Amino acid sequence: MGLAGRRRELGYSQEQLAQTLGVDRTTVGRWESGRIAPQPTQRRGLAATLGVSLQELDALLSPSRTADRKEATKQSGDHPSAGDLDEMIRREFLRILAISGALAALPADEAEALTAGIRRGAPADFDRMNRHLWQVYQLARSKGAVYPIVRDQLTTLNQALAGSRGNAQPLLNAAADLFQLAGEVAFDANRYSDAAASYMLAASVSKDAGAYDLWACALVRHAYVDMSEHRHRQAAQMLGVAEKLAERGDRTLSTRQWVASVQAEAYAGLGDLDACERALDRAEEVRHLPEGSANGGWLRFDGSRLAEERGARYVQLGRLDLAEITLREALQQAALAPGQSFRRRGAVLTDLAAIGVKRRDPEQAVAYGKEAVELARASSSGYVVRRLRDLCDEFGPLSRDHRMAELGAEVAALNTP
CATH class of the missing domain: 1.25.40.10 (Tetratricopeptide repeat domain)
Known part of the structure; x- marks a missing residue:
């Protein structure tokens, strides 16, 4: 039995063990997969929590237990490199880039307030093709099967952008749309770093195009990456920025209501029932929007869920x-x-x-x-x-x-x- 097996035997989840020891959940995952060893100051507390001696702890942490490492990786839900320090830094960097781009477009007083909070804690053809791809993605049993088509469409779109003359905004909108779909495919496959990169690119392109609804939706999807790793406070910060962007978007679209729906999840993760209920009530306002408020592609929130x-x-x-x-x-x-x-x-x-x-x-x-x-x-x-x-x-x-x-x-x- 390895470290992961002993933890499960005692009825702990990775998050519960991490909270008991005062470390991040991903740290427990890296201990169990053998990628890193506990620091000397952490070993005694870990041994006491698991009810073993320090010598027995060494046996549980033995890097030769390949099977336990594979099992721990499965339990953490990450792909093999997702817990590595450089990947964690990369995801955080991408998150900061996505938010800082949004702040630059907001009025000075709103940007200052949000920054303080964060410190605390032919184009028509591309549009039609993207809508079709979203429908294929939605109906596909295996979401990964859509990836090769998305990749080919991105290649074609890049070529069109390179040869574009005049107004490139419709093509930029199509690119932001497609990057969000690429992120969805990666997220469904638990490839969080790839998903975060795709959402950041979608946010960046949306900013260049001045497409506030696309931009806000990219940040909403980025927030899901944080919530998948139980980083609800960071997700709430991201969603606060998305809310401000959505206010500047098209009022006939359901962007604001989708932001509120996902904010409810972040607030629930923080244990805030009142804030969660208020967010859900705002999300319910989608029922009063005109037909077509959800485009079936990058914005699919119609209240049915x-x-x-x-x-x-x-x-x-x-x-x-x-x-x-x-x-x-x-x-x-x-x-x-x-x-x-x-x-x-x-x-x-x-x-x-x-x-x-x-x-x-x-x-x-x-x-x-x-x-x-x-x-x-x-x-x-x-x-x-x-x-x-x-x-x-x-x-x-x-x-x-x-x-x-x-x-x-x-x-x-x-x-x-």
Whole structure:
């Protein structure tokens, strides 16, 4: 048994162990994968938390345990280099670039306030093709299958930009759109650094084009990278900038409401129920917008997911009764809606399984969890796999139940793209 195995045996998630020791979750992931060793000042606390001697800790940390390293990488949901220090610095640098570009376009008083908060803590053809690619992406079971088409489209678009004469803004809009789609493909495959780079490029090109709605949406997607690593405060900062940009955009589009919906997730991660509810109420305003407020491409927020979003936020906040009612209704509505993505259904099922885990009800956890596993297998969605692995980290004492152990083994066997 390695370090990851001992942690799971005691019922700790990576995040819980990190909080106990006062380190970042990614640090625990790097200890478990063998990429780094705990500092001398950290070793005694780690040994005490795990209930082992220092000599036994050395055995758990042995770099020769290749299987444990591979398993720890799976549990962390990262690709092999995602936890390396240079990758972490790169993602942070990209995040700062994305925000600083936005600040430059805002009025001085707004930029100053936001900066203080951050310190605390033929073009028509390209447009039609991009819309088609977003539809293909939305309907594809395996999102990674879309990547080669996106790459070819980017190459063609670059050639068009190089030969452009006169007004290049429509082509820049198309490029910002396409970079966001490239980021979505990378994010679904758990390639966070590639996703962050794509979103930063989308934000940069949107800035050059003066396309505030595209720009805000790029920052919203960038915020998801932070939230996937439980960096909710950083995500809230990013979303605050996106909110200001959206205010300068097209009021007939649903950009502002989408920003609010994602802000609700960040606030839920911070444990702020009131702020979460207010953000969800702002998101509900999408129902009063005219038809066409979501273009089906880089802006797809039309309110159809609000029930499942609200249910997921209640799960985060521990409001399980409210969460279960909302999520069951969302699941029933989804069954009647044609073309609902496996990714969305898998997320709702995982949330319902999480309610079972929090209630210490293995039957509910296993019933919904196994259905989500089947969808993850069918779709090869890295997003659903990551959600399921986060679920396994919360098993705690339930992990001793043989049904939960079987579910955990099925999740561990899932392949990420």
